[in-house]
Amino acid sequence: MQLYTIDQWVLFFMFYCLCGWIWESCYVSVMERRWVNRGFLHGPLLPIYGSGALVILISTIRVKDNLWLVFLFGMIAATALEYVTGAVMEKLFKVRYWDYSKQKLNLNGYICLTSSLAWGGFSVLLIRFVHPPIEWLILKIPHGIAEILAFVLVVLFTIDAVQSIRAALDLREMLTKLTEENEGLRRLAKRAEIIAAFGEEDLRKFRERLEWNKIFRLTVNKEEAALRKAKSKERREASLTARAAAKLKALQELSETFKNALSDHISEERRAEITEALEKIRMYEARIRTRTGKAYKHAIRILRSNPSASAKDYSEAMEDLRKDSKTEK
Secondary structure, three states: OOOHHHHHHHHHHHHHHHHHHHHHHHHHHHHOOOOOOOOOOOOOOHHHHHHHHHHHHHHHHHHHHHHHHHHHHHHHHHHHHHHHHHHHHHHHHEEOOOOOOOOEEEEOOOEHHHHHHHHHHHHHHHHHHHHHHHHHHOOOOOOOHHHHHHHHHHHHHHHHHHHHHHHHHHHHHHHHHHHHHHHHHHHHHHHHHHHEEEEEEEEHHHHHOOHHHHHHHHHHOOHHHHHHHHHHHHHHHHHHHHHHHHHHHHHHHHHHHHHHHHOOOOHHHHHHHHHHHHHHHHHHHHHHHOHHHHHHHHHHHHHHHOOEEEEEEHHHHHHHHHHHHOOOO
């Protein structure tokens, strides 16, 4: 192994990103029993593998003839990279794109012993078997051609990365808003129950009418046959419309309950409380009606590409979106 030019490092990075994408997409597709375009990016690249390969190459340059040290150094370097990448991505996007929390001997769910050992094995495989022929091939590329190829790949990678980051931020915003809506609806429902002072049977019926997830499931079940025949885009739009309609129906029920509680005999404090509740209902209604299918599409794509993704602070909203993503098969 030798020191390389910048364009050669770029070509190595892109090649191993592609190899990682092929491996992960095939493995996850077999596990999910459907095709999964794995990863954060839109294109066939997984940067964690490209970065991991480069980190391993750099960290093992001086010990490449000792496979035990290659295993150890590569494992430590790649594990550190995986931890930092996972932590930074969750901090930025509020979503954990891989989660080892259920694995034994994990650290904050970002890394685990099994993954680290796999990185060590990959390091040995890379240094001893994979990289030498790839190195020979890339070093054979004329310098001028390598520079042009690296430049084009970097431009395409950057465009994809910008679009993917924007989509991830859309997902974060959607999860935040959905969580706020769900919590806001529950608070309004509790307030409505207190103000309306329902009897036991009326209270049960009132709560049933506010179960927007149940209303959504019933709507989808009624249209299941038609949805099976529809195209992916049509299924996504139908799911978004049905979920919005379910929440709007629950909000309408809340609005009517609060309006019925208005009378000349209530205190000014109670009247102000009801007025505030009605304003919040109108705000939620406006937000739901203006929600775009584009952001929804981005969110669904990310969840389909990352089946194990999780969001600790937005688990309910994440689960709702995950269910919708499964309708696009």
